[in-house]
Amino acid sequence: MIIGGATDSARYAHLTASLFLFYLVANSLTGGVKSVTAGQRLILNTAFPRIMLPISAVVIAIFKFLPTLVVFVVIKAIVGSPFTIQMLWAIPVLLITIFLSLAVAITISCINVYFRDIASFLPYLTRTLLYLSPILYEASALKPSLRAIEIVNPLFPILDSWSRAVVQGKAPELSSMLQGLGWATGIFFIGTYFFLSREREFAVRL
Amino acid sequence: MSSLSVSNSHLTNELAVSIRGVGLTYTTSIDKKPTLKARVKSLGRGKKQTRVVRALDDINLDVEYGQVLGVIGTNGAGKSSLMRCIAGILPPSQGRIEVYGSVSTLLALGVGFNPSMSGRDNVFLGGLAAGMSREEIAGNFDEIAEFSELGDAIDAPMRTYSSGMYARLAFSVAAVVRPDILIIDEALSTGDAKFKEKSLNRVKELRSDDRALILVSHAMQTIRETCNDVAWLHKGKLVQRGEPNAVIDAYQEFLHLGKSAVIDEDF
Numbered sequence: 001m002i003i004g005g006a007t008d009s010a011r012y013a014h015l016t017a018s019l020f021l022f023y024l025v026a027n028s029l030t031g032g033v034k035s036v037t038a039g040q041r042l043i044l045n046t047a048f049p050r051i052m053l054p055i056s057a058v059v060i061a062i063f064k065f066l067p068t069l070v071v072f073v074v075i076k077a078i079v080g081s082p083f084t085i086q087m088l089w090a091i092p093v094l095l096i097t098i099f100l101s102l103a104v105a106i107t108i109s110c111i112n113v114y115f116r117d118i119a120s121f122l123p124y125l126t127r128t129l130l131y132l133s134p135i136l137y138e139a140s141a142l143k144p145s146l147r148a149i150e151i152v153n154p155l156f157p158i159l160d161s162w163s164r165a166v167v168q169g170k171a172p173e174l175s176s177m178l179q180g181l182g183w184a185t186g187i188f189f190i191g192t193y194f195f196l197s198r199e200r201e202f203a204v205r206l
Numbered sequence: 207m208s209s210l211s212v213s214n215s216h217l218t219n220e221l222a223v224s225i226r227g228v229g230l231t232y233t234t235s236i237d238k239k240p241t242l243k244a245r246v247k248s249l250g251r252g253k254k255q256t257r258v259v260r261a262l263d264d265i266n267l268d269v270e271y272g273q274v275l276g277v278i279g280t281n282g283a284g285k286s287s288l289m290r291c292i293a294g295i296l297p298p299s300q301g302r303i304e305v306y307g308s309v310s311t312l313l314a315l316g317v318g319f320n321p322s323m324s325g326r327d328n329v330f331l332g333g334l335a336a337g338m339s340r341e342e343i344a345g346n347f348d349e350i351a352e353f354s355e356l357g358d359a360i361d362a363p364m365r366t367y368s369s370g371m372y373a374r375l376a377f378s379v380a381a382v383v384r385p386d387i388l389i390i391d392e393a394l395s396t397g398d399a400k401f402k403e404k405s406l407n408r409v410k411e412l413r414s415d416d417r418a419l420i421l422v423s424h425a426m427q428t429i430r431e432t433c434n435d436v437a438w439l440h441k442g443k444l445v446q447r448g449e450p451n452a453v454i455d456a457y458q459e460f461l462h463l464g465k466s467a468v469i470d471e472d473f
Binding site for chain 2: 041042043044045046047114115116117118121200201203204205
């Protein structure tokens with residue numbers, strides 16, 4: 001079911017809210033992928049923590065995301081979606097998303113040093129993630145047989161929690177938030193370990 | 207030109223840099239831009255994707271405060287690698303490097319510059335990349351602008367600059383820092399003859415008893431005029447170290463070169 005939801009207005013609010021958050025992660029990926037290779041001159045000539053490069057890509061993505069929050073609040077008010085105290089759950093969900101964005105940016109920036117064509121695959125990856133995530137549809141509308149994508153997609157539980165908090169004004173399921181946090185923590189530790197163990201040779205690989 | 211001073215006072219002949227048994231071996235890809243596609247294609251073909259480079263081999267070198275050390279050698283001798291090791295950019299594979307003081311590098315000009323921004327904005331960007339604070343850069347902005355001789359062009363986007371103008375501004379930003387240990391790698395060859403002379407004079411000004419300078423150059427006349435000690439590297443090894451004229455003469459003899467204006471070509 002595409003763009004499934006309870007009401008037309010809820011569907012529209014869900015679509016915009018989910019899309020805005022999705023692009024926080026997508027922009028971190030696209031900004032992060034070339035952050036190390038584009039910083040070649042800095043890496044070759046200055047001693048500084050190389051991990052600042054993907055971090056700065058995520059900071060840029062966050063600054064691009066912040067205005068969309070204002071746009072969403074306006075849309076939510078227009079469509080008459082309820083504002084509740086439970087919407088504050090959006091804060092921990094957003095923090096988990098930023099953590100995940102940081103994790104994927106660090107990981108992919110390091111991979112790109114060794115395989116420079118990774119950036120070319122990125123549009124396919126983000127497009128696939130877009131369709132596999134509950135953006136064009138609501139998570140609850142997914143058939144049980146397709147529930148497997150919920151397990152393999154780190155964005156699935158995060159976007160579901162985000163939609164419940166900011167669109168429906170309900171508390172997200174704790175299991176979804178923990179699942180999202182688990183993904184972000186796992187990718188962060190693996191990616192950061194990979195990055196920190198390899199950053200010493202970036203200067204001779206670029 | 208006034209300068210930023212980040213140095214502590216050091217006694218002449220006090221150790222500034224100690225290099226003990228330093229070696230640098232690294233693995234780099236054969237392709238300039240390695241790709242996943244090429245890696246997948248080469249699977250099962252036994253084609254080598256990487257090569258091992260031994261850039262430095264058992265280098266032992268001390269640099270003292272008050273010393274101006276010139277580093278000479280042919281291309282690929284390991285000069286830049288050694289400078290990057292001292293600056294902490296490349297960690298050595300073997301040995302130990304101890305640095306007693308703040309280090310600033312002039313390995314390349316214009317690091318951190320953004321061509322779409324004005325020269326004025328890039329002074330701040332370049333200064334921040336060199337480790338200065340915003341306040342320090344603002345306090346020295348007039349001197350930087352004056353030294354660069356750009357005039358009103360300082361407010362034009364850097365993409366409109368000629369390569370000489372770009373290099374002049376870049377050197378002016380870099381030259382304002384006064385660290386304990388300054389490493390300069392071929393950064394003097396910028397701009398027109400007048401600016402080159404000005405740059406050289408600026409480096410000569412930086413010579414002092416409480417500072418150590420390490421100067422990498424192919425310009426032998428500059429090394430003779432500026433340095434009081436010279437190290438000659440070849441294929442990653444330290445061949446000779448000592449009084450500038452003696453080491454440079456031996457180096458030129460090794461290259462089977464006579465003395466001529468071209469070989470000594472400088473500013």
